[in-house]
Amino acid sequence: MIRIGIDVGGTNTDAVLMDGPRVVAGVKAPTSGDVMTGVIEALKKVLSEAGMSASQADVMMIGTTHFTNAVVQRRRLAQTACVRLCLPATASLPPMVDWPADLREVIGGHWWLAHGGNEFDGRKISPLDPEELRRIAGEIREKGIGSVAISSVFSPVSSEMEQEAGEIFARELPDAHITLSSDIGRIGLLERENAAIMNACLRDLSREVVEAFRHALAGVGFAGRFFLTQNDGTLMDAAFAERFPVLTFASGPTNSMRGAAFLSGVEDAIVVDIGGTTADVGSLQKGFPRQATVAVEVGGVRTNFRMPDVFSIGLGGGSHVIDGEGGAKVGPTSVGYDIVTQALVFGGDVLTATDVVVADGGLSLGDPARVADLDKGLVRRARDRIAEMLEDAVERARISPDPLPVIVVGGGSVIVEKPIAGLELIKPDHFPVANAVGAAIAQVSGEVDRVYSLSEMSRDEALADAKTQATDAAVSAGARRESVEIVDVEDVPLAYLPGNATRVRVKAVGELNV
Amino acid sequence: MSDRDGFLLREEDLLPLSLGAAVLGTGGGGNPYIGMLRVRELMRKGATVRVLPLDALPDDALVSEVGGIGAPLVGIEKFEQGEECLRAMRALEDLTGNRFSAMISAEIGGANSMEPIITAAQAGLPVLDGDGMGRAFPEVQMTTFFIYGAAPSPAAISDEKKNVIIFRDVQDMYWLERFARDAAVAMGGAAGLAIAPMRADFVRRVAVPDTVTQALNIGRTILDARHRRQNVVDRVIAATGATLFFTGKLTDVRRELKGGFVRGEARIEGLGDWAGSEARIAIQNENLVLWVDGKPVIMVPDLIMNLELETGEPITTEVLRYGQRVAVIGMPAHDLMKTPEAMAVVGPECFGYPELTFTPLAHGPVTA
Numbered sequence: 001m002i003r004i005g006i007d008v009g010g011t012n013t014d015a016v017l018m019d020g021p022r023v024v025a026g027v028k029a030p031t032s033g034d035v036m037t038g039v040i041e042a043l044k045k046v047l048s049e050a051g052m053s054a055s056q057a058d059v060m061m062i063g064t065t066h067f068t069n070a071v072v073q074r075r076r077l078a079q080t081a082c083v084r085l086c087l088p089a090t091a092s093l094p095p096m097v098d099w100p101a102d103l104r105e106v107i108g109g110h111w112w113l114a115h116g117g118n119e120f121d122g123r124k125i126s127p128l129d130p131e132e133l134r135r136i137a138g139e140i141r142e143k144g145i146g147s148v149a150i151s152s153v154f155s156p157v158s159s160e161m162e163q164e165a166g167e168i169f170a171r172e173l174p175d176a177h178i179t180l181s182s183d184i185g186r187i188g189l190l191e192r193e194n195a196a197i198m199n200a201c202l203r204d205l206s207r208e209v210v211e212a213f214r215h216a217l218a219g220v221g222f223a224g225r226f227f228l229t230q231n232d233g234t235l236m237d238a239a240f241a242e243r244f245p246v247l248t249f250a251s252g253p254t255n256s257m258r259g260a261a262f263l264s265g266v267e268d269a270i271v272v273d274i275g276g277t278t279a280d281v282g283s284l285q286k287g288f289p290r291q292a293t294v295a296v297e298v299g300g301v302r303t304n305f306r307m308p309d310v311f312s313i314g315l316g317g318g319s320h321v322i323d324g325e326g327g328a329k330v331g332p333t334s335v336g337y338d339i340v341t342q343a344l345v346f347g348g349d350v351l352t353a354t355d356v357v358v359a360d361g362g363l364s365l366g367d368p369a370r371v372a373d374l375d376k377g378l379v380r381r382a383r384d385r386i387a388e389m390l391e392d393a394v395e396r397a398r399i400s401p402d403p404l405p406v407i408v409v410g411g412g413s414v415i416v417e418k419p420i421a422g423l424e425l426i427k428p429d430h431f432p433v434a435n436a437v438g439a440a441i442a443q444v445s446g447e448v449d450r451v452y453s454l455s456e457m458s459r460d461e462a463l464a465d466a467k468t469q470a471t472d473a474a475v476s477a478g479a480r481r482e483s484v485e486i487v488d489v490e491d492v493p494l495a496y497l498p499g500n501a502t503r504v505r506v507k508a509v510g511e512l513n514v
Numbered sequence: 515m516s517d518r519d520g521f522l523l524r525e526e527d528l529l530p531l532s533l534g535a536a537v538l539g540t541g542g543g544g545n546p547y548i549g550m551l552r553v554r555e556l557m558r559k560g561a562t563v564r565v566l567p568l569d570a571l572p573d574d575a576l577v578s579e580v581g582g583i584g585a586p587l588v589g590i591e592k593f594e595q596g597e598e599c600l601r602a603m604r605a606l607e608d609l610t611g612n613r614f615s616a617m618i619s620a621e622i623g624g625a626n627s628m629e630p631i632i633t634a635a636q637a638g639l640p641v642l643d644g645d646g647m648g649r650a651f652p653e654v655q656m657t658t659f660f661i662y663g664a665a666p667s668p669a670a671i672s673d674e675k676k677n678v679i680i681f682r683d684v685q686d687m688y689w690l691e692r693f694a695r696d697a698a699v700a701m702g703g704a705a706g707l708a709i710a711p712m713r714a715d716f717v718r719r720v721a722v723p724d725t726v727t728q729a730l731n732i733g734r735t736i737l738d739a740r741h742r743r744q745n746v747v748d749r750v751i752a753a754t755g756a757t758l759f760f761t762g763k764l765t766d767v768r769r770e771l772k773g774g775f776v777r778g779e780a781r782i783e784g785l786g787d788w789a790g791s792e793a794r795i796a797i798q799n800e801n802l803v804l805w806v807d808g809k810p811v812i813m814v815p816d817l818i819m820n821l822e823l824e825t826g827e828p829i830t831t832e833v834l835r836y837g838q839r840v841a842v843i844g845m846p847a848h849d850l851m852k853t854p855e856a857m858a859v860v861g862p863e864c865f866g867y868p869e870l871t872f873t874p875l876a877h878g879p880v881t882a
Contacts, residue, residue, distance in 0.1 A: 089674040089702075092552045092596030119702040120588050125675075153592045189591045190548075283837075395763075396824075398837055451587075501703075503587060 002056055004046065005440025006039055007063040007229075007255045011276055011337045012411070014436040015042035017050040017057070023263075025050035026433035028411065030337070035066050036209075040216050047220075054222040059512075061439040063229040063251040066209050067202050071103070071249075071299035078177075079108040080201040081145045083136055083169075084193065085116025085152035085161050089125050095151070095193055100300040107201045110145060112136045116161045117153030120501060121453045125153060128161050130168055137172035147177045149200035151193035155182035156450045177203035177243075184246060186449035187503065191295055191304035198301060199246035206245035210238050227512075232306040233258045233288055233438065234445035234509060237478060246305075249298050252435060253280050253310040257289040259438030260407040263428035269405045270397045270423070272390065273434070274412035276318040277334035281393040282310035283404075286487050288509070306447065306507075311396070315389050317412030318343065319353040321382045328381040330389065344370045356382040357415045365414060391421045409434035445509040446473025446484075453501050462504055463489065470508040479510030520566040520643065523631065525557050530733025533828070535627035537732050537750070538725070540817050541831040542800035543624015543650030544586035548593045553631050561635035566616060568644050568723050571714035575615035578603045578711065579646060579659060580633050581626040583671070583694055584704030586832070589625060595674030598706030599633045605670040605678045606708055618642040618717060620657050620709075622725040623650030623800075629706070641726070648722035648848045649817050651860060652799045654694055654707065655687035658850045661859050662720040665710040666690045673701035722848040728754075736826050746826025747841040757875070760793045760806055760842040761785050761823060767834045769797075777866075780834050782842070793842060795820070797831040802865050804842060813867070815847040815860045816875045846875040 006015045008031055016026040027045040032038035039062065047054055070076050082095040095111040096104045114132050117125040140148060148169050152162045159182035166178050179200040185192030217226055228241040233254040236247060256273040267287040273280045283290045289308035296307040314332020318339035322329045335342040335350050342348035344355040345366030351374075357363045359371035359379045394406055405424040408416045409431040419425045430437060448469040452462035467486050474484045488507040523531075532546035539546075553563075571577070580599035582589065607613055617630035617637075622645040634641040646657025660666070667684040671694055679697050684690045690709075698705040732754060739749035751758055762782040769778035777798045784791035788806075796803040801818035804811050812818050820829040823839040851860060852874055862870040 086592075088595045088676070089592045090595065091674075092594045093548065093555065097551055097555065117592070119592065120585070121703075123702070125592070125702070187587065187591050189593065396837075396839060398763075501585075 001058045002052070003440045004043065004057050004060045005436040005438070006042055006060070007252060007435040007439045008035055008039060008065045009252055009275070009435065013038040013042040014433045015046035016430070016433050016436040016440055017046050017052065018437070018440050023430045023437060026430050026436065028433065035064060035069070036212055036216060039064070040220065043220060054217070054220045057222055058224045060217065060222060060224060060226040061229055061235060061442050062213065062226065063255045063435070063439045064209075064248060065252070067206065067245040067248050068250070068298065070202060070205055071198060071301075074103055074106045076205045077107050077201040078147045078204040079143075079145045080110065080147040080149060080197055081140045081143075082111040082149045082151065082193065082197050083133070083165065084111070084113050085128065085150070085165055087113055087115045087117075087126060089117060089153055090189065093190065096197065098190060098302055099194070103299060103301065107197070108145065110140070110143065112139070116165065118155070118158045118161065120154055120157065120451050122158050128164055133165055133168045134172055137169055140176070141173060146175065147179070147200040147203050148173065149179045149181065149193070149196040151181035151189065151196055153189060154451070155180070156187050156192075179203070184244065186304055186505070187451070188295070188304045191302050194301050195246055195303045195305060198298070198303075199244060202245040206242045209245075210242045214238065227442070229255055229439050229442050231308070232291070232445055232507075233442055235442045235478070235512060240477070249305060250296075250307050253282065254289050254308045255438030255442070256280065256409055256435035257282055257284055257308065257310070257438065258287065258441065259434035259436070260284070260409045260428065261287045262437055262441050263409070263430055263434055264407045264426045266405055266407060266426060269407050269426070270394050272394065272406060272408045272413070272416070272420070273410040274408060274415065275316050275410050276336045276339055276412055277314070277316040278312045278332075279315045279393065279410075279412070280310045280312050281397045282308055283397045288487055313389060313393050315353065315386065317352065317354045317415055321351045321353060321356055323378045323381065328378060328385045330382055330385045353382070353386060353415050356386075357417070362417045363414055386415060387418070387420070390416065394421045394423065443509045444474055444477045444479035444512050445507060446470045446475070446477055446479070447505070447507045448473065449503070449505045451501050451503045459491070459502065462502065463491065463506070466504045466506040467508070470506040474508040474510050478513055480513040481510070484508050484510035518567060518570045520564055520570060520640065523563045523565055525554060527730060528554055530737055531627065531726070531730050532733065533736055534729030534732035535622055535624060536828040536830070537736075537819055537821070538622050538648070538729055538817070539624035539650040539828065539830065540800045540819055541797060541829070542652065543621060543626065544582070544589055545830070546625050546628050548589060549625050549628025549632065552594065552596065553628055553635060556632065556635040563631055563634045564640040565643050565726050566640045568642055568718045568721055571615055573713065573715035575714040576612055576711040577616050577618050577642065577714055577717045578606070578614040578633070578708055579618050579620050579630070579657070580706060580708045581620040581629045582704060583654065583707045584698040586625065588703035592702060592704060594706070597636065598672050598674060599629050599708060600636045601672040601676065601678055602670040602706050602708035603633055603637070605672065605680055606668060606711060609668055609680060610711060612711060614639065614711065615714070616640045616642050618721060619645040619726075621645055621647040621650050622729055623647065626650075627729060642717065642721065643726045644717075644721035644723045645725045646721060648725050648851060649815070650800050654691040656860050658720045658722060658856070659709070659712060659717070660687040661856050662850075664712055664716070667710055669694070669707065669709045671697050671701070671705050671707045673705045677701065720850060722850060739826065747821050747823065747843070750821065750826060751843060754845060756819070756843040756845040758841060759804060759811060759844045760788050760791070762788055762793060762840065764834060764836055764838045764840065767836060776831070778831070782840060785839065795842070796867070798865055799831060801831065803862065803867060803870065804844065810870055810873070812844040812875060813862045813870055813872060814865055815851040815856065817845040817847060819843050819845070844875055
């Protein structure tokens with residue numbers, strides 16, 4: 001099977017072409033303002049390097065920043081209605097209450113509270129009122145709003161009310177896009193609702209972007225299936241991506257960590273992805289990035305997405321090096337993309353992290369003669385500082401006392417050539433394009449996050465039920481059932497409540513059924 | 515204006531107040547985020563809240579203590595209709611025929627720092643600068659109010675559906691805890707509780723004083739330190755008189771459910787000055803006891819707080835996880851929390867550590 005993986009980063013759009021598990025070609029192209037031009041550029045480049053035509057590729061996986069950019073830049077977002085099934089609960093805080101005002105204004109700030117919702121144990125807060133929902137649908141129609149987000153209290157425990165309400169709105173507003181919060185997020189009403197609203201306001205754009213990808217890929221002669229990567233390192237097909245654009249947020253760090261795992265063959269490790277300006281550091285467990293447990297903001301909006309627990313430090317191949325009292329300072333400012341013209345070894349006049357590594361003989365790059373006369377003390381101090389920054393970051397990312405290896409990837413990782421924190425260092429082949437490899441090898445997942453009342457079933461039964469649900473979700477997302485495995489199980493008892501309820505999160509992943 | 519006029523709470527105070535309240539939550543108490551947004555909404559609609567010192571009211575004025583009771587997880591999913599505590603408070607006014615003059619918090623630590631401020635904003639009452647714990651504790655009876663003889667009834671509990679239950683005659687504070695918690699579960703896992711009216715002279719004598727101001731100061735210190743890119747943990751210690759007891763990295767977290775409460779233990783491997791040492795923290799929603807190299811060094815009711823080493827963000831016991839780098843700081847509980855009467859309600863024995871004899875932390879920073 002021939003796969004093409006493309007990952008859009010802030011500076012570069014990377015692409016790889018893989019034949020089965022083998023990387024045939026990997027390239028970088030500048031990311032374009034419209035994203036699409038850069039993607040097509042990278043695609044053409046990787047095909048030409050591999051000496052293949054687009055028609056020979058079977059599948060294409062793309063990690064894109066189209067939708068994150070739209071939210072961050074407040075552009076191309078549709079007028080959106082949020083309907084929350086909750087009354088009388090949660091009336092103290094309306095939808096979008098914690099959004100930046102400008103973003104709320106762009107999408108109109110339209111919301112309604114309606115009867116419905118569930119208790120933690122599945123009881124109804126109040127029955128759904130179809131008449132009330134039809135009246136709200138009428139108001140939405142009158143305002144000419146074409147996107148609807150529906151949230152319901154404890155919908156991760158029971159999604160029936162959101163589904164029923166969704167059907168009512170679909171009948172009343174046949175042309176509207178409808179997003180259900182239970183399809184997107186986990187427990188935490190405001191955060192889940194926020195994600196659903198962002199998804200809804202991206203639906204016009206997602207239809208357009210998916211169509212543009214179809215068109216552009218057909219234009220270069222690609223006839224296979226294409227997928228977008230999600231923030232948990234798994235895939236969604238074009239139709240699903242059109243419905244859930246919000247799930248593409250932050251897929252970049254995940255792709256590079258997954259690529260690092262694949263290229264090195266190591267499933268449990270610390271990954272350091274070094275670019276021109278920053279290094280992203282995170283940890284891999286069973287080949288997947290560890291997920292963040294706290295709320296993550298996107299464009300100023302709190303969400304509880306399945307985001308990788310990755311942090312950035314201001315160290316990259318282009319980081320400025322400045323000598324000073326008490327040691328050298330490396331970063332956080334950087335020449336970034338201009339390293340190819342501004343770094344000393346490339347004929348420029350700016351001292352960068354890459355220059356000191358070359359000067360120290362750790363790396364052969366550009367014209368080493370241009371750094372031969374650098375002060376040895378400064379070189380030593382800068383190298384020490386780089387080592388210290390990397391060591392701190394790796395220590396912070398370690399999630400077990402086991403001596404896990406450190407995998408370094410990304411274009412800037414040329415500055416690392418010695419073990420960090422005494423741990424085994426792995427710099428796999430094709431390290432500069434690990435993110436595109438991560439996109440190319442992405443799998444399909446299913447997840448469940450709900451509260452079980454343990455008065456009716458044992459904890460083991462609850463876990464088994466959650467695992468079945470997660471597996472089914474992965475299969476319905478396109479995984480081959482035989483290949484599905486459970487990669488993450490977490491159960492946290494509900495505090496301050498007798499009656500033994502527990503919150504269970506399970507994630508299953510499998511190979512794409514092509 | 516005299517000191518007795520207190521100060522008006524402003525919208526920009528809410529973020530630091532919630533941050534400071536989370537620190538004083540000693541790992542529990544629930545996240546004040548939702549409550550902070552609720553106060554903000556009320557303020558944006560024109561409500562004002564004045565914070566008064568404990569001595570501002572005449573002796574016979576009546577003070578109402580309200581708070582949320584239930585599971586923090588329910589609180590982030592089915593958050594409040596908004597007037598749960600107000601209804602409970604009003605029910606007591608209707609029952610007794612007396613009006614309240616001010617609100618006070620049961621616990622400044624965590625989500626319940628905000629609840630009386632919300633009720634105060636709705637009722638047009640001031641809120642007193644103090645609370646019943648100076649921190650967070652898991653149960654209703656664990657306040658200085660009950661420890662020093664506040665009446666366990668009449669109390670009232672209300673939910674978002676406008677159900678109101680009055681506990682007319684309750685034999686003691688432990689019965690109130692039991693009935694109120696069972697009612698909260700029936701009400702969907704979260705409810706607003708108002709306890710019996712307290713006279714202002716009683717509150718003045720037994721409340722932990724100035725804790726709203728204290729939470730505000732802690733929050734402002736953290737935000738200011740972050741803004742100036744200073745070491746947040748050091749600044750918090752300098753501003754509060756807390757003591758740094760350990761820095762390290764979490765190597766193990768265990769949790770289990772016992773009687774509706776999460777009990778567990780976290781292990782921390784020392785870093786920096788503590789390299790080679792190991793600390794252990796017992797948790798029951800809140801941090802209860804800190805051992806360093808097998809020796810108990812801080813225990814309830816003194817305050818044990820985990821701050822994220824780099825950001826100073828308070829870490830609740832629910833999100834403790836392997837690999838986090840933490841600074842463990844300790845603060846002495848208020849003297850009112852350390853008397854023999856208090857020990858009987860909030861001492862180590864009450865949390866299942868009969869083998870520990872409470873050894874109080876010294877007041878203030880240790881100086882040469």
